[in-house]
Amino acid sequence: MLIEAWLEPAASALALAYLVLAIRERRSCFLVAIASAGLYIVIFWRASLLMESALQWVYIAVSLYGWKQWGSDAGKDRLPVTTKPWRWHLVALASIAVLAGVSGGLLTRYTSAALPFLDATTTIAAVLATWMVARKILENWLYWIAIDLLSIYLYLSRGLDLTAALFAGYVVLAAVGYWQWRKHLANHSV
Template sequence: MTQWLLQHWMELTGTVLSLIYLYFSVRENIWLWVTGFFSSLFYLIIFFHERLYADMGLQVYYLIISIYGWIVWTMGRQRSGRKKMPIRKTGIRKGLILLIAGGGIYLIVLLILLKLPAKIDIPASDLPYWDAFTTTGGIVATWMLAKKYLEHWLIWIIVDAVSSGMYLYKGLNITVLLYLVYTVVAVVGYYEWRQSMIKGEKL
């Protein structure tokens, strides 16, 4: 047992931090950005060793967006005069822009995954098409979270479900459980944020 813990301590730590991050996300707690930052740091190392390069690159993005999200939520709270930054709906126009941007990001990430490993003499990425899909979804959804758009939860439901299958294939069993929890909590998060937004509109 001790040997197993020593072997998997990084994945366990990242998982615990991710669960705290998830709880803070549902509760609209600004400290989600701090726990998210350190969780991403651990998973960046894990994904490098597992040759999931797009997911590894996504963790770098998460480190940056965590700082950005903290700033945006702090400023949004100050501007609104409320304890929490108000939740917003994406809208059709913004949704179409994000869909087009997501398609462009997907093609870029996929091209990088297919071409870059050979050029820099590292092993080829496993599951490049799915890896690019989850990476793109994560980029778009986390940006939407930073802006506090309600619909980011819907993207996470899909991304987390697909990610669970990827990590099962890679044998990252602890992470599989984490992402299954993510999928369920994303549904809960959407409902909780929707209720919070409705209450906020009545104020």
């Protein structure tokens, strides 16, 4: 199957390109994200990671939203990097836990999903983190570090070694993204 041979490498390459462009605050990152998500819908469905497959549809929708929100790459309509107070993050984390618990329970009861609670946790957290990227909220990168670390195990358990390796790289790039956006925030807060 020729399509099988290139599907995961192509999706991984596009996903990596998306992250590099997002770190650089390039609006085109969202177009690359849409292409990557389209491929990962198929990959995750075939690996019985149902929530991860569904998440790709959310990525496509939020990428369209992010494209609009970010405005141009330069100019006064460019969306600035912002931050949220710790109380906002406590509510966000509690919401992730509740929604992941409910989703994981439903997946366990009604589907053959692999690792349903972990799949649900990474998916629910990724929805929030993706929205945070679209709004240029600095802490999105910290959420991604945690999500990516959990995802490495999830993908290795399903034989998606290339995607697991990509997510190991994502941990490093998310740290870089955090420091880049933090520097941008500090430079533009003066």
